[in-house]
Amino acid sequence: MLTESQMNSIGKPDMKTRKATHSQLRLQNRQLLLRAVYTGLANSRVDLAHTSGLAKPTVSDLISELIDEGYLIEIGLGQSTDEGGKRPRLLEFVPDARHVIGVSVSGKRILGVLANLDGRVLVRHEQKLNGAQGQIVIDLLSNVINGLIAQLSAPLLCIGIGVSGLIDPQKGIVRLAPLLGWKEIRLAEIISRKYHIPTYVANSTELAAMAQFAFGQTDANSLVTILVNDSVGVGAVLDNGQYHSGSELNQLQVVSTDGSKRVLETFLGWSSVRQRTEAIIAPYLDSLLIGDELTYLHLRQAILDEQPDALAFQEELAEYLAQICSWVIMLMRPEHISLAGTISNMGQPLLDCVIDKTRELVQPDLLETITFSVDTSLHLVPLGAVAHTLQKELGLI
Amino acid sequence: MPTLATIIGPPNVYQSAVIAGIESVTTEQGYEMRLFAGDERDHVLETPDLSGVLVVVNTASDALLGTIKRAGLPISLIAHQVPHLPIPVVMSNNPEGIAALMQHLVVKCKCRAPVFVRGLIVQNDAIERERAFRQELIHYHLRVPESHYLRGDFEPDIAADSIRQFVASGISFDAVVVSDYMMAIAVTQALRAAGCAVPGQVSVVGFGDAPEAEAAGLTTVAANILELGASAARQLISQINGVQITGVTMLGVRLVVRETSCPE
Numbered sequence: 047m048l049t050e051s052q053m054n055s056i057g058k059p060d061m062k063t064r065k066a067t068h069s070q071l072r073l074q075n076r077q078l079l080l081r082a083v084y085t086g087l088a089n090s091r092v093d094l095a096h097t098s099g100l101a102k103p104t105v106s107d108l109i110s111e112l113i114d115e116g117y118l119i120e121i122g123l124g125q126s127t128d129e130g131g132k133r134p135r136l137l138e139f140v141p142d143a144r145h146v147i148g149v150s151v152s153g154k155r156i157l158g159v160l161a162n163l164d165g166r167v168l169v170r171h172e173q174k175l176n177g178a179q180g181q182i183v184i185d186l187l188s189n190v191i192n193g194l195i196a197q198l199s200a201p202l203l204c205i206g207i208g209v210s211g212l213i214d215p216q217k218g219i220v221r222l223a224p225l226l227g228w229k230e231i232r233l234a235e236i237i238s239r240k241y242h243i244p245t246y247v248a249n250s251t252e253l254a255a256m257a258q259f260a261f262g263q264t265d266a267n268s269l270v271t272i273l274v275n276d277s278v279g280v281g282a283v284l285d286n287g288q289y290h291s292g293s294e295l296n297q298l299q300v301v302s303t304d305g306s307k308r309v310l311e312t313f314l315g316w317s318s319v320r321q322r323t324e325a326i327i328a329p330y331l332d333s334l335l336i337g338d339e340l341t342y343l344h345l346r347q348a349i350l351d352e353q354p355d356a357l358a359f360q361e362e363l364a365e366y367l368a369q370i371c372s373w374v375i376m377l378m379r380p381e382h383i384s385l386a387g388t389i390s391n392m393g394q395p396l397l398d399c400v401i402d403k404t405r406e407l408v409q410p411d412l413l414e415t416i417t418f419s420v421d422t423s424l425h426l427v428p429l430g431a432v433a434h435t436l437q438k439e440l441g442l443i
Numbered sequence: 444m445p446t447l448a449t450i451i452g453p454p455n456v457y458q459s460a461v462i463a464g465i466e467s468v469t470t471e472q473g474y475e476m477r478l479f480a481g482d483e484r485d486h487v488l489e490t491p492d493l494s495g496v497l498v499v500v501n502t503a504s505d506a507l508l509g510t511i512k513r514a515g516l517p518i519s520l521i522a523h524q525v526p527h528l529p530i531p532v533v534m535s536n537n538p539e540g541i542a543a544l545m546q547h548l549v550v551k552c553k554c555r556a557p558v559f560v561r562g563l564i565v566q567n568d569a570i571e572r573e574r575a576f577r578q579e580l581i582h583y584h585l586r587v588p589e590s591h592y593l594r595g596d597f598e599p600d601i602a603a604d605s606i607r608q609f610v611a612s613g614i615s616f617d618a619v620v621v622s623d624y625m626m627a628i629a630v631t632q633a634l635r636a637a638g639c640a641v642p643g644q645v646s647v648v649g650f651g652d653a654p655e656a657e658a659a660g661l662t663t664v665a666a667n668i669l670e671l672g673a674s675a676a677r678q679l680i681s682q683i684n685g686v687q688i689t690g691v692t693m694l695g696v697r698l699v700v701r702e703t704s705c706p707e
Contacts, residue, residue, distance in 0.1 A: 156690070169674070170536065173690030189689040193531065196681035196688065197674055343581050350584050393582065 077441030090134035116143040144203035148431030153225030165261040179227030204244040206431030208253040218247040252292025253430025255281030260433035266381035274389035342391035368403035386421040452502040464672025517682035533675040535666035540696040541575035552705040554618035560595040562622035599629035624649035624656040646704035660702030
C-alpha cells in the first residue's frame with residue numbers, strides 16, 4: 047500500500063533530469079492521481095486535490111480524462127464533510143480498462159500471461175523451445191504474444207518481456223543471452239514495431255522481484271529475490287519500488303565445499319544439479335512417476351525419504367545459497383528475501399537450511415528483521431513484466 | 444458462409460458445454476459451425492467453404508490431425524496435445540487446479556490419506572491431473588500407495604464401482620480426489636450409500652464445474668468449459684486471419700468449496 051510520503055515522492059522533480067515540459071508535468075500529475083485511486087489513498091476529486099496538492103480545476107480536468115479513457119468510473123456519492131457542502135462523487139479504478147501482456151523468455155521455454163491492471167492473470171500461454179536459438183526464438187515469442195492477443199477482451203496497453211541475460215532496459219536491447227543465442231538484439235524495438243504497442247525488456251531476475259513487490263504476499267518496502275532455474279540470479283526492489291535491478295550470477299567465482307574455486311553456475315545451475323540428482327535418485331526413479339522430466343521434486347522426494355546422499359546435496363545447495371544471502375544482506379539490508387524459480391520446489395526444508403547457514407555467515411542480529419519465503423509461482427517473471435510495464439506506462443507501481 | 448468444422452466424440456455434458464462456447468464466438472464472428480463425429484470425421488476436409496478445424500479432446504487420430512495440418516488448414520486442439528505436431532492448444536490449467544484442491548484438502552481439511560480416481564488415461568487432462576496430484580503429494584510429504592489410484596475412465600459408473608470396492612477392502616482413507624466432476628458426484632453418492640459420511644469421514648473433490656456439481660454440493664475447481672470452447676474458437680479465428688500461433692493457451696481455474704469437504 048502506498049503511503050503519503052511515497053505518494054509525494056512521485057511528484058518530486060528529479061533534479062538530475064531536464065526541466066519538465068508542460069506535457070511531462072501533465073503526465074506526471076495524471077499518474078499521481080491515478081495511482082492515488084489505484085492504491086486506495088483517495089477516492090474523490092476533493093480527496094485527490096487535498097492529498098496531491100494540485101489545484102481543484104487541474105484535478106477535475108485530469109480525472110475527466112481518466113474517466114473518458116475508461117481507467118476510472120464514478121460509483122455514487124460519498125459523505126459530505128462535517129462542514130457540510132456537496133457530497134463528493136466517489137471514484138473507482140477499473141482493473142479491466144486495459145490488459146497487459148507479460149512474457150518470460152528462458153532457455154527452455156517462453157511463458158506469457160495476459161493480465162489486467164490489478165495483476166490478475168486471465169490467460170497463460172506456453173511454448174517450449176526444445177533447443178531453439180536466435181531468430182527462431184524471436185518467431186516463437188511472436189507466436190506466444192499472438193496466442194495471448196487472440197484472447198484479449200480489453201484494449202492492449204503494452205507488452206513487457208523478461209529475458210535471462212545481460213539486458214539494457216533503457217534501450218530494450220538484449221546484450222547477451224547465451225542460452226537463446228541472442229547477442230545485441232533490439233528486442234523492444236522489434237516487438238513494438240510489429241505490434242504497434244509500447245514494449246519494455248528487462249532482466250528476468252529483476253522482474254521476479256518486481257512481481258513480488260507489486261503483487262506478492264509481502265508488505266516489504268525492500269526485497270530481494272534469488273531466482274534459480276537454468277541459471278542463477280538476484281533481483282532487488284529497494285526504496286519502495288523507486289529502485290529495481292537484477293542480474294545473473296552464473297559466472298561468479300565461489301569457493302566450493304571441497305575448497306576448489308568454480309563459477310556459481312556449476313553448483314546451482316540446473317544442468318549440474320540435474321546430473322547430481324540423476325545419480326542420487328537412479329535406484330528408484332521408476333517408482334516416482336512424477337512427470338516426463340527430472341525435476342527438483344524428484345530430489346525433494348529423495349530428501350523426504352531421508353536418503354543420505356540427497357540430504358547431503360541439500361546441505362550443499364544451501365551452502366551456496368547462504369553465500370548469496372549473506373552478500374545480499376550485508377549490501378542491501380532488505381526486509382524480505384525470497385527463493386524462487388524451479389528450485390522453490392525444494393520447499394521450506396531447503397529454505398530452513400539456507401537460513402541456518404546464513405546465520406553462520408552474518409551477525410545474527412541482522413537476520414532478526416528479515417523475513418524469508420519460498421515462492422513457487424510459475425509465472426513470477428511474466429507477472430513482473432506486467433508490473434514493470436504498469437510502472438512505466440501508468441506509474442501504478 | 445465460411446465454415447468451421449468441430450470434430451467431437453460421443454455426446455456428454457462436457458462436450459456440450461465446449462460446443463456451446465465455440466458457438467458463442469462463431470455465431471458472433473459470422474461463421475457456420477459443423478460438427479463431425481464417428482466416420483464423418485475422415486471426411487472433414489471435404490466440407491465446402493471450410494476455413495478451419497477444432498478438435499475436442501482426443502477425438503481425431505494423430506494421422507487425421509497430420510493430414511489436416513499438411514493441407515494447410517488452420518487447426519486448434521481443445522484439451523489435447525500431440526507433441527510432434529505444431530498445432531496450438533487451448534486447455535484448462537490442470538496443475539493449478541489440482542494444487543488448489545490439494546491445498547484445500549491438506550491445509551484446511553487436514554486430510555492425510557487421499558485416494559485418487561483417474562480419468563481415461565489416454566486423455567491429456569487425465570494424465571496431467573494425475574501427474575499434478577503426485578507432485579502435490581511431494582509438496583505435502585504424503586505417501587499414497589499405487590493401490591489407492593482407482594480406475595474411473597471419466598465414466599461415473601466405473602468410478603462408483605471402484606470406490607465401492609475400495610471401501611469394501613477396509614483400507615482407511617480420508618479424502619478422494621476425482622479427475623472430473625461427474626465421476627466425483629457418483630463417488631460421493633456411492634460413499635454415502637456405503638455408509639461413509641461425506642464430508643464427516645471422507646472429503647470428496649472433483650475437477651470442473653457445472654449445474655450438476657452445484658446441485659450435488661460438490662467441492663471442485665471451476666474450469667470454465669464454455670470459456671474453453673470460446674477461447675479455442677478465438678484462437679482458431681485468429682489463425683484463419685493469418686496470425687501464427689503455436690504452443691498452449693491455458694485458462695485459469697478457481698476453487699469452489701461446497702458441502703463435500705470442510706468449509707473454507
